[in-house]
Amino acid sequence: MSTTKNPPTTRAAPATRRLVHIDHLRVFGTLLVVAHHVALAYGNLGIWPNWQEPDSELAALPLDLLVLVNQTFFMGLFFMLSGFFAPGSVDRKGPGRWALDRVKRLGLPFVAFMVLLRPLYSLPTYLDQPPGEREPYWLFYLTDWEVGPMWFVLALLVLSLGYALVRERRPRTNPLPTTPRTVRSAGASAARRAPVPDRTSTAGLTTRGTAVSLRARHVVAFAIGLGVVSYVWRIWFPTGSFIPVIGIPSPGYVLQYVALFVVGILAFRRGWFSGLPRRAGLLGAGLVVASFVPMVLGGYRTLDTADPVPAGPDPAHLGFALFDALFAVGVILVLLRVFERYASRSTPAGRFLTRNAFGVYVVHAPVIVGVVALLGPLGLTPVVAFALALVISASVSWAVVALLRRSRLVREVI
Numbered sequence: 001m002s003t004t005k006n007p008p009t010t011r012a013a014p015a016t017r018r019l020v021h022i023d024h025l026r027v028f029g030t031l032l033v034v035a036h037h038v039a040l041a042y043g044n045l046g047i048w049p050n051w052q053e054p055d056s057e058l059a060a061l062p063l064d065l066l067v068l069v070n071q072t073f074f075m076g077l078f079f080m081l082s083g084f085f086a087p088g089s090v091d092r093k094g095p096g097r098w099a100l101d102r103v104k105r106l107g108l109p110f111v112a113f114m115v116l117l118r119p120l121y122s123l124p125t126y127l128d129q130p131p132g133e134r135e136p137y138w139l140f141y142l143t144d145w146e147v148g149p150m151w152f153v154l155a156l157l158v159l160s161l162g163y164a165l166v167r168e169r170r171p172r173t174n175p176l177p178t179t180p181r182t183v184r185s186a187g188a189s190a191a192r193r194a195p196v197p198d199r200t201s202t203a204g205l206t207t208r209g210t211a212v213s214l215r216a217r218h219v220v221a222f223a224i225g226l227g228v229v230s231y232v233w234r235i236w237f238p239t240g241s242f243i244p245v246i247g248i249p250s251p252g253y254v255l256q257y258v259a260l261f262v263v264g265i266l267a268f269r270r271g272w273f274s275g276l277p278r279r280a281g282l283l284g285a286g287l288v289v290a291s292f293v294p295m296v297l298g299g300y301r302t303l304d305t306a307d308p309v310p311a312g313p314d315p316a317h318l319g320f321a322l323f324d325a326l327f328a329v330g331v332i333l334v335l336l337r338v339f340e341r342y343a344s345r346s347t348p349a350g351r352f353l354t355r356n357a358f359g360v361y362v363v364h365a366p367v368i369v370g371v372v373a374l375l376g377p378l379g380l381t382p383v384v385a386f387a388l389a390l391v392i393s394a395s396v397s398w399a400v401v402a403l404l405r406r407s408r409l410v411r412e413v414i
Contacts, residue, residue, distance in 0.1 A: 083264025284333025359401030
């Protein structure tokens, strides 16, 4: 680790408020993950371990639409929120200690999933093999390394270690956050003395007291730029392909994940999430509406299952990439504004859901497999089965994690 002869002394970090609405948004994102995977179990795509093939493609079409819309933004949202929580932790712990902490809090759950939960998650895949061709289970267990949803944890670990390396090589001269309201509160009076972001600025998304203002044109340029570079990226890594090293199921979104992780880091430093102006939601809604323009102009052709546009430089893929980026940025802006406006109050239920959200991400996949298996004999229609399985899977996942976290050792990891 880098050292200096005379390290500067720093005063204690000012007492500030925790952004409760960001915690609640993370809970909502976790629920979207559960919904996404339940929808895969009952939709037409057939990519869940115990997929329930629908009797009618039309009956399961709403679930396919949910998966399509969700895919555009929900994992990018997770990477952005993860990036948002990173700088403050590095400031307090230092890059080396924080990197070790990430290895513990991300690496150990990944290993626990692969050793203990993966067999439950992948059991339907094993049982689907013809009995005469089925290998011994112990061999399947040792050779099948399907990571399932845990690809996110592994990818986040890679990004986190990369950020720790950057911070180690380029340490901040002032490790304190440039904006209030990003760390746990140590006193209400200090929080009241902190500068309050300008919520009514007419200059787009400008906030007071930030190093660099975030304006509407910045957001629009970022969304369009993300769409263009994603289009170029997808010429070589099209949506639907697979990156075996980390197991990312949708490599076409990798640039979005990295970009939004960086956005989260910048948002912490510059206070972008601590007081979005009211117009941020309107800008987000406008981007969502605008996203359908490139889709209508040709992007829709990439969704034609009867005559799909081949992967490559076809302009239809540019249209879809622009739709992806504009829609994702727009929805995230709307969610940030809505949660800041309506979900900023800390409640016992909210704290319970927040404490257990990451654990739910770790355990939810085998829980869904079990719930889908139990509901199978009922013969429900896809949408009804989805709704029932979602409620049960989410409830059971949160309950299981709450029970597991009664152990201090488990609590230190998840």
